[in-house]
Amino acid sequence: MAQTYHYLAASERFLHEHIVEEVLEERRRDYLARNKPIDFWLVRAPAFLEALGEHRCPLPAAAIVSTDGAFILWLKHRLQYVLMGSFEAPSPAIPDPLATSATVR
16 A cells, blocks of 8 residues: 655765754654654665655655654754655655665665
8 A cells, every 4th residue: 555755855965064863863762662663764876866856866866755744844944955755666767655665876
């Protein structure tokens, strides 16, 4: 059954410089403390960008993917200069929402 995934994408360097990994780790600790399942992932070289025909993101790209659209919107406001969108998966074009690209551009 397909599910909606929300994402924000930017160059991997941009996300690293803006301490996104620390934000995700804080959120992960909070979820674990509340016994809430993890619903967000950091994906390097996300394959779904190619499947969506998204070529505006600087390379190498990375994305934060979540089933929680409000979380992605919150990150968008915090980071500002990122691409944001959503997609349904699994689908014929995107069989695995967390897959990495075989051809890292």
